[in-house]
Amino acid sequence: LANRSANVVLLCRDRTRGEEAKAEVRRASGSDAVELMLADLSSQRSVRRFAQDFADAHPQLHMLVNTAAVFVNSRRVTEDGLELMFATNHLGPFLLTNLLLEALKAGALSRIITVSALSTTKLDFEDLQGERRFRPLTAFGASKAANLLFTYELARRLAGTGVTANVIHPGLMRTHLMRDAPALIRFLAWLASRSPAAAAETVVHLAAAPEVENVTGRFFKKKQIAESSPYSRDPNVQHRLWEVSLRLAGLPAN
Numbered sequence: 606l607a608n609r610s611a612n613v614v615l616l617c618r619d620r621t622r623g624e625e626a627k628a629e630v631r632r633a634s635g636s637d638a639v640e641l642m643l644a645d646l647s648s649q650r651s652v653r654r655f656a657q658d659f660a661d662a663h664p665q666l667h668m669l670v671n672t673a674a675v676f677v678n679s680r681r682v683t684e685d686g687l688e689l690m691f692a693t694n695h696l697g698p699f700l701l702t703n704l705l706l707e708a709l710k711a712g713a714l715s716r717i718i719t720v721s722a723l724s725t726t727k728l729d730f731e732d733l734q735g736e737r738r739f740r741p742l743t744a745f746g747a748s749k750a751a752n753l754l755f756t757y758e759l760a761r762r763l764a765g766t767g768v769t770a771n772v773i774h775p776g777l778m779r780t781h782l783m784r785d786a787p788a789l790i791r792f793l794a795w796l797a798s799r800s801p802a803a804a805a806e807t808v809v810h811l812a813a814a815p816e817v818e819n820v821t822g823r824f825f826k827k828k829q830i831a832e833s834s835p836y837s838r839d840p841n842v843q844h845r846l847w848e849v850s851l852r853l854a855g856l857p858a859n
């Protein structure tokens with residue numbers, strides 16, 4: 606995106622890694638328009654502060670890419686009392702996106718891209734925080750299914766505003782995301798995976814290609830429109846997750 610003259614704001618949780626990423630993007634693109642802002646997506650306080658600082662500095666936003674995620678193999682609870690993967694992978698981006706909607710509408714035509722996966726997991730609405738039963742891969746899969754459900758509901762709500770919302774499966778990538786997963790899963794995933802740079806092309810395509818300017822509410826597998834699971838396409842489930850997420854994020858009904 607920096608290569609294509611976008612002003613890029615990196616949301617990172619760690620200053621040192623964030624500065625390294627910023628320097629790398631600047632070096633690779635030759636662009637100075639790369640900014641670092643710190644925020645921890647697992648903390649609602651941090652997301653709210655980020656959104657406020659962002660809106661003060663940037664009244665318009667043209668592309669929002671929700672891509673950060675974590676996998677952990679034990680149940681951890683955030684400062685908001687939520688399970689860490691649910692909080693980081695779903696609720697943080699949900700809150701952030703809602704808080705940035707004004708800037709996105711001001712920047713329309715604008716695009717929201719959420720990076721998910723081929724998740725077929727169903728959410729356990731009676732135990733969303735895994736308090737009764739916690740299985741790490743199921744909780745992770747549910748957080749990725751939540752990305753799909755969130756995007757479809759969001760796209761419906763944004764119809765006619767000039768803001769599109771799509772969700773992608775970038776393909777398996779050689780990153781450190783599953784560093785805590787069982788060795789066999791890591792090995793098989795590594796065999797089938799490709800470089801993050803190749804996967805990033807899908808994000809750039811959706812964020813910048815003119816031919817997808819008006820496409821919204823779709824699931825992309827690499828650069829092609831695909832179908833996510835029937836469960837993820839159920840409007841009742843999408844609506845239910847939206848309502849629960851509003852409550853958990855302390856947002857007013859909308």
Ligand SMILES: NC(=O)c1ccc[n+]([C@@H]2O[C@H](COP(=O)([O-])OP(=O)(O)OC[C@H]3O[C@@H](n4cnc5c(N)ncnc54)[C@H](OP(=O)(O)O)[C@@H]3O)[C@@H](O)[C@H]2O)c1
Binds near residue numbers: 645
């Ligand atoms: N890897 C795959 O095969 C694969 C397949 C399908 C979909 N995906 C999706 O692709 C996306 C990117 O994953 P990846 O594989 O690139 O993983 P990754 O290399 O582990 O990158 C994840 C990024 O999220 C950041 N992050 C984690 N928790 C955060 C928090 N609380 N606040 C702010 N940032 C946080 C991490 O920052 P730190 O540097 O501070 O840790 C890291 O930069 C994810 O949504 C993932 O589900 C990945």
